[in-house]
Amino acid sequence: MSDQGSREFLEERLASTLAEAENLKIQADTALKYAEQVWWAWNLRRKRLKIHAAGECILGYPHEDMEHSEQFWWDRIHPEDLLEVQQSLEIALKSPERIWRCEHRFMDVTGDWVWVEQAGFVHQSDAEGNPVEMVGTTRKTQERYQLLDLFRGSETLIDALVRSAPVAFWVRGPEGIILLSSQVMKEWFGPFNTTGAVDKLAKPEDLASWHKEYQAALLNTHSSRKRPLLLNDGSWKQFEHHLIPLTQGLETFAVLEVFIPL
Known part of the structure; x- marks a missing residue:
């Protein structure tokens, strides 16, 4: 092949590669837009956070208005969520897996609070193993919390269901907090904390499977199994x-757990 032919071949390959890269970028931007996500690269040493979004970010900030200092985003976390976000990040950075997951409220461009889910991974560390850069995504979960508010707001129906249903059940939200429980549940198992009830009712060796199945239910997987539970009188049954996932569209906003005695 002549030098001219080689040059033309390389130019064609380069043009093809650039076109393919541009097509992949368009596909990625489209996927992020319709999934209501952005992805980001966070330099932990320089305290710089680069946001990649299709058009404007999911909180409504146009590219030209987004600052890449991490403080810009810290300042927009809800004050009630800030400490939990900071603690969850600190734990993630010190963990062997270095995977960060956290749900919290962000202030959008209109000043409203919007629920989002953060998912990040430390992909670059220095020679001593200290984290240098984390990459991840931010996803809107606002619809799920709106459904939870609607669910909580249906007081008449829910109160009647809780009082009258001859079945032991409770409903837990995405953070594992018990939103409501039936009267039968309270009669059989006694008063329980809204956040630590599973640890109280289950045997220690059964906790891992219960938590795993609960997480699967949040991903829209229905499951059932036999398990012993601690009754109010101290006996096991x-x-x-x-x-059972409670869903709206593709979003699971809570999990219904039903307990049938055998």
Whole structure:
């Protein structure tokens, strides 16, 4: 092949590669837009956070208005969530996996608070193993919390269901907090904390499977199994335990757990 032919071949390959890269970028931007996500690269040493979004970010900030200092984003975290976000990040950076997941409220461009889910991973460390850069995504979960508010707001229906249903059940939100429980549940198992009830009712060796099935239910997977539970009188009884996702569209906003005595 002549020098001219080689040059033309390389130019064609370069043009093809650039076109393919541009097409992949368009596909990625489209996927992020319709999934209501952005992805970001966070330099932890320089305290710089670069946001990649299709057009404007999910909080409504145009590219030209977004600052790349991490403080710009820290200042927009809800004050009630800030400490939990900071602590969860610190734990993630010190963990062997270096994976960060956290849900919190962000202030959008209009001044409203919007629920989002952060998912990040430390992909670059220095020679001593200290984290240098984290990459990840931010996803809007606002619809799920609006559904939870609607669910909580249906007081008449829910109160009647809780009082009258002859079944032991509770409903837990995405953070594992019990939103409501039936009267039968309270009669069988006694008063329980809204956040630590699973640890109280289950045997220690059964906790891991329960938590795993609960996380699967949040991903829209229905499961059931037999498990012993601790009754109010201190005895153990076998139950058939169902975990049923409560969904709106593709979003699971809570999990219904039903306990049937055997």
